[in-house]
Amino acid sequence: MIDSLRRAWNRSLAVFRGAPLDTDIDAEIAAHLDAAIEDNLRLGMAPEEARRRALVRFGGVARAMEEHREARGLPALDVLRQDLRYAMRTLRRERAFACVVVLVLALGIGANVAVFSVVNTILLRPLPFHEPDRLAWFATNGGKGGLSEQTYTVSAFEEFRRNNRSFQDVTSYQTFFNSIQYKLMGRGGPLPMAGVQVAGNFFLMLGVQPSLGRLFTPEECQKGAHGAALLSHQFWERQFGADPGIVGRTIEIHAAPADITGPVTVIGVLPASFDFGAVFSPGMQVDLYVPAYMDFWRTWGNTLAVVGRLKPGVSMARAQAESDLLFPQLKAAHKDWWEDYKSTLSGLQDRVSGKVRRSLYVLWCAVGLILLIVCINVSNLMLARTMSRGKEFAMRTALGAGRGRLVRQLLTESLALSGAGAALGLVFAWAITFYLAHQNQMTLPLLATVRVDGAALAWTVLVAVSVGAVFGMVPAFKLAGGNLQEALKDGGAGMSQGRRHERLRSTLVISEVALACVLLVGAGLLMRSFLRLLDVNLGFQPAHAAAIQIEYNDGGNMARRGPVLQELLQRVRALPGIDAAGMSDIGPEPELGVRG
Amino acid sequence: MERTSDMGKDRLELLQGTLDLMVLQTLAGMGPLHGYGIARRIEQVSGEEVLLNQGTIYAALVRLQQRGWISAEWGVSDNNRKAKFYAITRQDRKRLAQDTAYWQRLTVLMGRVLAFPSEGDER
Structure with a gap:
């Protein structure tokens, strides 16, 4: 067995060493013939005859060479090489x-x-999550309308999560990430970051394990807890030089208007393969993940996007049927709900690539x-x-x-x-x-x-x-x-x-x-x-519009905010080339391609 | 076959695989030899019975060499000529013994089968 392998190996090697091996066998055959002629001469033959007899006994030099070559190399490969060389030659000519x-x-x-x-x-390629085909996307209002019409309140999310039977777990993230500005303080001035607030079980449910450190604990997701943050791999490399010592260290974060301002402990770094933007918000590069404090967002209306993981063996249709029943029941039980959150469920992969x-x-x-x-x-x-x-x-x-x-x-x-x-x-x-x-x-x-x-x-x-x-x-x-x-x-x-x-x-x-x-x-x-x-209907002409994100400091004084903003608008309107100006607490959706 | 036509009439044609064994046996018995020497030796031992184109031996030699059963080295022959000498490698004497035993069993068997009188045989 080993011998055959060795032979195969040697044969393949021989294919690439044709020229020296040919010279070698040439010399060998010449020596052979010389020896034979010499023997014949010793027997008393005439030189011509001695040579003839030696050649006859040898049986054809060309044939011996051919046999030798066939035994030595891989004939098929030789032909291929020959063809390739010929092809190269003709192609070089043309x-x-x-x-x-x-x-x-x-x-x-x-x-x-x-x-x-x-x-x-x-x-x-399947989504880079654990068993991605069991992940379902929840779309209320048929997935139409603005962000506020497509999302869920904290109460709707929590009630559905508690009462459903089809899902192993349901998680959510806060969709209005553009309305909160995160800044990394210290280290040479404030540095703007793109942050996303996620429910405590977000990564656990997707099956994303941090490459360093750990995920959020339930305590860290309660309002008033000591701040905790996960860094994206890219941000960790860019900002902290891929220093593994970052885990457990405290960084100073300023976030407006949500209440995560202050010292925050870095509890982990997510793997490079996890790209929130790629799946949930194309074009967005997320630097930082912090827990969404549900008690904080409870009064903010529809803000959460919901993703669920089906129990093994439960079909999307069954989950849909349950959701069709459950949401109206929940609505009936909660007098303060404005809508019934009638939801359309779809595979997360379909939601991502469907359009x-x-x-x-x-x-x-x-x-x-x-x-x-x-x-x-x-x-x-x-x-x-x-x-x-x-x-x-x-x-x-x-x-x-x-x-x-x-x-x-x-x-x-x-x-x-x-x-x-x-x-x-x-x-x-x-x-x-x-x-x-x-x-x-x-x-x-x-x-x-x-x-x-x-x-x-x-x-x-x-x-x-x-x-x-x-x-x-x-x-x-x-x-x-x-x-x-x-x-x-x-x-x-x-x-x-x-x-x-x-x-x-x-x-x-x-x-x-x-x-x-x-x-x-x-x-x-x-x-x-x-x-x-x-061609998404924006409701306005984006051609000559520009959006700018501004920072201002009113010192927390609500009374001064109005005048400051009015003054700002006045000055912008006074700029040459500006027709009209307005402001909003949240910029146009990132999906619409206009960026602050 | 052209071989039979241009060479002697009553010589034996070599069976596939027998030449390799003959080469091995020759090297085992005679020590390092060059191609011509091996060919001559086989011819002599077989009493010129074997139909051997001497050139065929080089295919057998490269086969054995690639399997690692024999080694080759350029040297100088008795009459002061450059020649390539082949020698059997140590571990493959064992293999030779196995192959020899196999061929001996086969010959005995063939002999027995062929000695068995067939039906309608006049003997």
């Missing part, structure tokens, strides 16, 4: 052709891999079509090239090359081309995904985590091989179908440039035009659905 083909392929494959990476991240699903599939198909067009184009080029090489192939056939051998060589050539195209395409794809992942302006969910990963690499290999096979097949078929005499004549000065060639080529052109039409229609549809996606 540099312009090779460059065009590789570039065209790189564009097609690159676009494909980039879109695959996005599709894989948003649609295919863009169709667009992404269309996009995926579109790049697939582009790749097909690329294939056809390259096939056409290859075909033209095969025709101009008709004579070469006819010659090789005449010299005894089998048809299979020629087809194999053509395929090797096209695979080499598609391989080079894929390598370059991968670079394109990497650049595109890098750009997309660092695009904060685009509010696609999970976009920040898009990257070219193992799955994308596998996809690239798959695409490259199938593309190479497809456009290599066309000239190979052509070759296999042709006949030798015709090729010899055709390649010559003959008038009949082959009617069959024309037919094949016009078939390719027709399919190319057809595909281009489909692509055009597809791209049109895609644009439409994307525009619809972005």
Whole structure:
């Protein structure tokens, strides 16, 4: 067993050491023949005869070499190497052709891999939580309307959490994160942070474990408790130099208007894989997580977004049915509820990717079509090239090359081309995904985590091989179908440039035009659905509007606040180019793409 | 087969795998030898019965070498020529013994089977 492995290993090694091994066996055979001739001479033969007899006994130097090589290396690999070397040589001679083909392929494959990476991240890869398919998103009011219409009161959340039977646990986070400004005090002046207030069981329910420290305790989530905070991995790296000693240390936080101002203990750091913004609020980068004090928010109306984890074996439909019953019952029991919180439940994954699903599939198909067009184009080029090489192939056939051998060589050539195209395409794809992942302006969910990963690499290999096979097949078929005499004549000065060639080529052109039409229609549809996606009714014209977040200090004196703000507005209105100005305690929703 | 046509008439064609064993046995008996020496030795021992293209031996040698059963080294032969010498590696004498035993059993068996008179045999 070990011996066979050793042999296989040595054989593969030998493939790459062909030249020195050949010299070695050459010398050995020469020595062998010399010794044999010498022996024959000693027997009294004439030099000519001695040499002849030695060669006869040896039985053919070329054959011995061939046998030796076959035993030594891997014949199939040798052929492949030979084909590759030949392909490289011919392609080097036709540099312009090779460059065009590789570039065209790189564009097609690159676009494909980039879109695959996005599709894989948003649609295919499960959410980075524990058993994400059991997570449900609660949407009240059919998920329509403003933030206040889509969210829940503390009481609604707590009552549902206490009374439902379908969910293992239900958690929530405070959605009006833009209304609270967090600042890290000390360390060279106040530093604005993006913070999110979450229910105490938020991370536990999602199944996110901190990479350092621990999660919130129930005591820490009570109003008036000593402040506790979890840092996001990115913020921890950026602001604290990834210092593991941060856990347990106290930092000074200023938060307005919620009451978490003061010293806060850092109890842990979340893993890099957890990205709140990517899942719940596309485009947002969260630095800090603090407990949402339910007693504080109780009087603030609808502020909580609710996520639940289904009990094992409970279906979404059953949970929906229970929620349909439970919320009206709760409403009846609570006279102070304004609405019945009729909820639509959906898988968290659907909620995250639902809006863009169709667009992404269309996009995926579109790049697939582009790749097909690329294939056809390259096939056409290859075909033209095969025709101009008709004579070469006819010659090789005449010299005894089998048809299979020629087809194999053509395929090797096209695979080499598609391989080079894929390598370059991968670079394109990497650049595109890098750009997309660092695009904060685009509010696609999970976009920040898009990257070219193992799955994308596998996809690239798959695409490259199938593309190479497809456009290599066309000239190979052509070759296999042709006949030798015709090729010899055709390649010559003959008038009949082959009617069959024309037919094949016009078939390719027709399919190319057809595909281009489909692509055009597809791209049109895609644009439409994307525009619809972005076309949210804001209720105002965002084109000439700007939002600025301001800090002011009224010293806690409510009486002075009005005059200060009025004065501020007056001055803004007085600025040249300003038509009108107004203010609000909360900026436009981040989902709408306008940022303070 | 062309081999039979251009070489002697009544010689034995080698069975797959037998050449390897012959090479091993020769090296075990004679110590380090070069390719020509091994080929000559096999021919002599077999009383010129074996049909051996001497060149075939090099495929067998590289096979055995890659398995690690023999080692090879360039040296100088008796008549002061450069030649590549092959030697059996120590641990593979055991293997040779196994293979020998196997072939002996096989020959005995074949002998017995072939000695069995077939039906309608005139003897």
